[in-house]
Amino acid sequence: MGRAKRNDGSNLSSEALDALRSSVSGKVVVKGQSPEEEYRPLIERWNRMHIKEANIIVLPESEEDVSATIKFVAEHNLDVSISSGRHTYSGPSSGYGLIIDLRKLRQVRIDEENMTAVVQGGCTAGEVESAAEAVGLRPVMGAVNATGCGGITTGGGIGNLSAQHGLVADNLLAARVALADGRIVVASDEENQDLFWGIRGGGSNFGLVTEFTYKLHKADPEIYSGFFMLPADKADAYFELMNTLYQDYIMKSNGKFACIGFVAAVGGNIAPGFLVWYDGPEEEAKKFVQPIIDLGPVYPGSGAHMQRHTESTDWAHFEKLFPPAYNRIVGTSTQMSYPLSADILKKTAQEFKAVVSRHPENLFVSKLMIDLRDYSKIASVPLDATAYANRREGCMIAADFIWDKEELDKEVMQAAKGFMSQVRTWVKEDGEQRGIADVGTHVAATTLYALITDGDEKLVSVFGPNIGRMKELKKKYDPNVMWDKWYPVDPDV
Template sequence: MSGRHSHSGGTPMRREEGRRGREADVPSSLVDAFASRLQGQLIRPGEPGYEPARELWNGMIDRRPALVARCAGDEDVVAAVDFARDNGMLVAVRGGGHGVAGHAVCDGGLVIDLSGMRGVDVDPEGRRAVAQGGCTLGDIDRETQRHGLATPLGVVTKTGIAGLTLSGGMGWLRRKHGLSCDNLLSARVVTADGHLLVADESQNQDLFWAVRGGGGNFGVVTSFEYRLHPVGPEVFVCFVFYPAARTKEVLRSCERYLSQRPDDFAPIGILGKVPQAEDFPPEAHGKGYAALLAPYPGDPAEGERLLRPLREIADPIRDLSGTMPYTETQAILDEDYPDGWRYYWKSMNVPELSDELIERLAEHAAAARSPQSTIDVWYQGGAMAHVGEEETAFANRDAPYLLGIEANWEAEADSAENVTWVRDTFADLRSFSAGGIYLNFPGFLEEGEQLLREGYGMNYERLSAVKAKYDLANLFHLNANIKPKS
């Protein structure tokens, strides 16, 4: 995340492995019958709407599915799963289409597209909300904030709740109220055999455990029921930019302050380059910064008082802190991730912020090939660490810090150098990690199964057994894929 506040050649991705989608091999009569079964729309190459239907937020992804099933409800999802399974088609599942790895679309197969399923039903008395699988963070926040309520979600409003929640879900409430998956009360899941199941603490408990961190391996989740918490409607946000020369002092000061405070807020440290924007003094444009971004989800006046020490670490380049609606807080980074730009990210957990690590972080941030690229330090702990390692599938909860290495750029011609910067940075920093990545920032997992197993941690073998129960043939494998236990 660049923290820019305002804005003034793709390297080839590996092709999908496994079954190939081959619409040409499926008799047109079967395709027509499938289309007639849908309440939604079946879109084929060359038809109106096909090009937008195959486009994703990440401009690096350029794939051409044979069919896109724009689902209108649960029964459409069941029909799509049945059709793909019975005809041996490659399957991709699209929620918000915001996953950086681009699993939401495939070459030559069937895209099960939930982007039209965006209903949100809020129960303010019971502090619960049910959201369909195509919802974005913004969809839920808009409805829950009418009642001064929120559930922990991510940090960019266009992100789909499905991919976010299924692989954990880290946002501004992670230390106060936990991860998105920690606040999941139930899910409706269409499994590979075409059954629509409810997964919660009393029904299909193994599936409920697995979808809270195990990704999209177990089926298509058509709706999510979340626990809500009082948040907003206004919050105070600390958003302050310091010179890069003060990086160690900034990150250290934040670390010390959190060790003395309750788990009320969850900062992110951002290392990047000052944008050429009116919000920043011209003499700082293009120079390095170390920023702290930390919304306080309680009373705004209390938040301003509590977060003041983070704003007084040194003389800032610019202090953009202030009180704002919670919905605007959730959107504060939206401008930094335009649709169609190119994104290549990796992540890793680290056990400590040593002096040597901070020096390396600053060096790599300064060497970024794109001025929009950043290295982010997520301060973890709090409520997300209070959940037992085996209570949900989400792993590595005890890691105090997550490093996000983000290459964000516009032109295809710049792709190779930006991808190389991320890979080189990741390789150089690996020695500081005790293992573990965040599977919503996975890169394209070129490192293979070892890194994947780190992402799922000690829960991998149990996940593999659940995978075998619900998807033995591995129909849903375009994800951070867990092989079914044989």
């Protein structure tokens, strides 16, 4: 007998809604009943392609509120979404039913002596970074501070500190998790170890995390970071530099030097550049960026300087690169083994340019990323140690297609899939490549980074050989598949 289809809550009686309101201390916002000026900001998202008009939004002010809301969801078999930072590519924080919006749960407590942070589930990465930096400590978070701790931690989480300290999930010490029956349990190496395994890479498949406890690291507050933009006629030399940059600089920096190549398509040309980040003093950093400067000339105004780590992750810097109207985004990613094929990189850039050239006035802020960061620390963890299955040394190639018109949604989504399918084919066919996803300290069957995707990829591409164990966990913790927004695992399929 199959599970009953979840409903969007639009037919709930006023008595049921009153019961929900009386069971929580936080706000309950109902579409069509609450003022529009209150409702509309709550459904806004970073990626406007995934704005959905939820019928009910609950803003819990405590774990008890979260628990009561989940029990209400279960009682009425509602479609439910979890909203934390709302900064996602594939839109799992959006839905038409009930949204549990954690924005009121934002406390950060730093234990300076034990070098830990206890963080409520609605916090953003930037809030944790700022609190830790104030006492000379640093958490492992992503490359930008606008992401919610919930998504980046349960999804794995790669940042510029990962070469030194691993994934965001690898720095998780414990979590408090609200299960599908409303119970709140602790997940750690000592308690509910199977759940702890699942929430480190398995996303929201097993519950809603109300609180994270992270390991922190001693660090100087200042790092060296910035963008180096190069002229279009340096594109070939740019791609040919990448193996040298990776092997002779990044991999010899003890995890301190992080570098990502960026490619834009402007005026029919390939416009290359690098985002650099060095965890150390400027005189050291300049030795590592020298090969980039030698490609020169770098564009006036581009370059790097010493700044606080929290400045380097500030989303406001990145947001300036995108005019406000360009807020519809699809991300897609794959991987390539080292040494990189300069020929494939050049063909990838040309294919990227071809997609942008279909609608240059609508897609010109799109970017191609060639991630040269050191993944050996991530790959050193056994594949079956956590649900996160993308533990391999290699180069991530990702693309953000960004546009401004809703009517282009379907076309650009299809173009993005076609683009990455072609890139994967080139990688697979290259005799120097040892398979698209079978290289590394631990063999992984994944072909993408799940936090930069459109959300429709096959589960094997996300979880690889860990799927079997995840199905068993789903049967135990969420047999009726309440949590179904981020690569949902079906225990019966």
